[in-house]
Amino acid sequence: MNMIVETKNVTKTFGMNGIAVEAVRGIDLQVREGEFVAIVGPSGSGKSSLLHLIGAMDHPTSGEVFFRERPLSRMNDGARTDLRAREIGFIFQTFNLLPMLNVFENVEVVMRFGGLAKRERIQRTESLLKTVGLAERMRHLPNRLSGGERQRVAVARALANQPALVLADEPTGNLDSTTGTGILELLREICNSRKQTVIMVTHDFRAASYADRVLVLRDGRIRGEAGLKGVTDTHKTLNQLLELELE
Ligand SMILES: Nc1ncnc2c1ncn2[C@@H]1O[C@H](COP(=O)(O)OP(=O)(O)OP(=O)(O)O)[C@@H](O)[C@H]1O
Numbered sequence: 001m002n003m004i005v006e007t008k009n010v011t012k013t014f015g016m017n018g019i020a021v022e023a024v025r026g027i028d029l030q031v032r033e034g035e036f037v038a039i040v041g042p043s044g045s046g047k048s049s050l051l052h053l054i055g056a057m058d059h060p061t062s063g064e065v066f067f068r069e070r071p072l073s074r075m076n077d078g079a080r081t082d083l084r085a086r087e088i089g090f091i092f093q094t095f096n097l098l099p100m101l102n103v104f105e106n107v108e109v110v111m112r113f114g115g116l117a118k119r120e121r122i123q124r125t126e127s128l129l130k131t132v133g134l135a136e137r138m139r140h141l142p143n144r145l146s147g148g149e150r151q152r153v154a155v156a157r158a159l160a161n162q163p164a165l166v167l168a169d170e171p172t173g174n175l176d177s178t179t180g181t182g183i184l185e186l187l188r189e190i191c192n193s194r195k196q197t198v199i200m201v202t203h204d205f206r207a208a209s210y211a212d213r214v215l216v217l218r219d220g221r222i223r224g225e226a227g228l229k230g231v232t233d234t235h236k237t238l239n240q241l242l243e244l245e246l247e
Pocket residue numbers: 014015016021022023041042043044045046047048049050093
């Protein structure tokens with residue numbers, strides 16, 4: 001099976017007021033096309049930082065990130081922007097919606113650069129917003145929405161271009177369990193039927209149980225890993241992994 005993402009000994013150090021914070025400390029990761037990977041770990045363990053490196057949003061301090069075997073460090077800014085726009089969908093922890101655009105426009109705008117006909121863009125936007133339960137809110141501005149509703153707009157926007165890779169940072173963090181389940185089933189579905197790949201950061205073990213594979217991050221390192229494919233008692237497996245996290 002082909003790898004869509006690979007990282008080789010990737011590190012990220014942030015300098016803050018003369019103090020170096022080693023957010024990511026040497027991560028080797030391989031993610032296959034069509035795989036659903038969950039990353040769990042405590043606050044500050046480097047989950048978002050790693051996701052930003054994988055998504056060409058940030059440059060590693062050392063090491064290399066590969067997208068379909070192409071090293072990101074060899075791409076110029078134009079090529080990186082292109083990659084992000086065409087191949088990757090982000091669901092940010094902070095949602096990053098455009099405040100001047102309404103819900104419909106926030107989703108539709110990302111498809112404008114892909115050469116899709118307007119009618120197709122409208123159809124896709126309406127269908128996605130319906131799927132995430134926001135059909136009635138399409139003309140509202142983001143500042144009129146609750147946190148969970150904004151999060152659902154961010155999910156719809158990330159999936160709009162049917163990107164090969166979806167990077168989701170706590171996509172269900174602000175959602176009640178019914179709505180959260182809907183989003184998780186949607187992410188599961190795009191991996192199963194469209195062979196899209198999902199890398200999802202989550203604090204929630206119930207969310208992680210939707211993945212094929214779960215990685216535990218701690219202090220910027222991968223400390224544990226468990227496959228969930230074909231596992232009947234995912235809760236037991238996840239609990240064993242959690243114990244490892246607490247050690
Ligand atoms: N731009 C930045 N400048 C300085 N330090 C940063 C920056 N971004 C992240 N860090 C630091 O790097 C470490 C890892 O942060 P990161 O956001 O990756 O953690 P996280 O696992 O996503 O946490 P959370 O679960 O709270 O979102 C933290 O100590 C954080 O303070």
